[in-house]
Amino acid sequence: MTLPTLPPFAALRAFDMVGRSGGIRKAATQLGLSHAIVSRHLATLEQHLGVNLFNRRTGELSEHGRRYHARVAAAIADLEAATEAFRGTRERALTIWCSAGFSLHWLAQRLPDFQRRATASAVVIDLRSTDAEPSFDSGEADGDIRYLSDGAASNLPASVRTELLVRPDVFPVASPALLGQQANALRRRADIFELPLIHECGGEEWAQWLAVQGIATGATQPPAARFGQAHLALMAARSGQGVALANTYLVADDLARGTLVRVLPADDAWQSAPIGAYYFRCARARWSDPLLARFRRWLRDAVQAPV
Known part of the structure; x- marks a missing residue:
């Protein structure tokens, strides 16, 4: 039985790293080899297959190269996993x-x-x-x-x-103490502007959420506070500084403990707002x-x- 002729594994390994890293020079750095050696491995593989795998003008894999790399990368990943399992890592x-x-x-x-x-x-x-x-x-x-x-x-x-x-659906939350102080402030959706709003970053999330609710943002008040990360905005909401936007993955524990509660209009309801x-x-x-x-x-x- 005639066995299929495989390319040299060193050439396959170099080609795999070219695809993973996005270029010959980056692959050479990852492998600890010179640019010339990786380029030579690539040329060897192209000669073996009879197709161009790398577009040297754009510095990217060709269409043939992308298709071949998907198979080669999966095979090398399987070899790595098998080796680790055999060695009892x-x-x-x-x-x-x-x-x-x-x-x-x-x-x-x-x-x-x-x-x-x-x-x-x-x-x-x-x-x-x-x-x-x-x-x-x-x-x-x-x-x-x-x-x-x-x-x-x-x-x-x-x-x-x-x-x-x-x-996830996005909704406003606040501390029970803050809502107790603003008991009659939120009758309808548009009354959200009567409450202090906490912005995350530049307030883009509030703008998207308000658009889903059909609320014009022209009368938006300056934020009560602005934070660069969601967990900081929620910390501010827990301390009673204002209303923050959240989803259940961020505030499920808070809602269960009562440290935060959903902000709901008394005579209206929010539209579901999965805005991301x-x-x-x-x-x-x-x-x-x-x-x-x-x-x-x-x-x-x-x-x-x-x-």
Whole structure:
């Protein structure tokens, strides 16, 4: 029986890193090789296959290269996983970046469930709570979870793959003490301006939410306070500084304890306002990595469970 002739593994490994990192020079840095050696490995692979895998004018994989890389990356990920399992690796780590509010109020307390389910080996999740976005090309993070307003999720590079996890309803919350002081202030939806509003960043979320409610924003008062992160805005709301926007993933514990309550019009009702979503993102080349895929599936199931 004639066995199929495979390209040299060094060439496949270099090609995989070119696809993962987004260029020959970046791949050379990741592999600790010279630019010339990686370029030569790439040329060897192209000669073996008889097609151009890399567009040297644009510095990106060609269409043939993208299709071939998807298969090669998955195969190398399987080899890495098989090797780790055979060697009995005791500890495996995933670096996950996550927006601060979601990591603090929801994700951190649920991670032990994933670690218990990862029975093949001990898994350490290195959770980075930050509103900065990682560079997947440089290997800053294996995966990233964050809330993106509608429209923002489409502005992503082709090298990043995204999965929508959940689109939660957004609603206003405040401390019981504040609402007690403003007992008759909110009869109809438009009366929301009678209450002090806490803005996150520049107030874009309030503008989107008010538009869904059909409330003109021309009479909007200056914010009672402005914070750069959701969990800081919620801290201000707990202390009675004003009304903040939230979703159940951020305030389920507060609502259960009574430290925050929903702000509701007495003679009206809010329109449902899912004005954004939580997304999981990672490098496209890592999408089929076994451990990362297992984490993604666990995350997808966990966010669908009742909060």
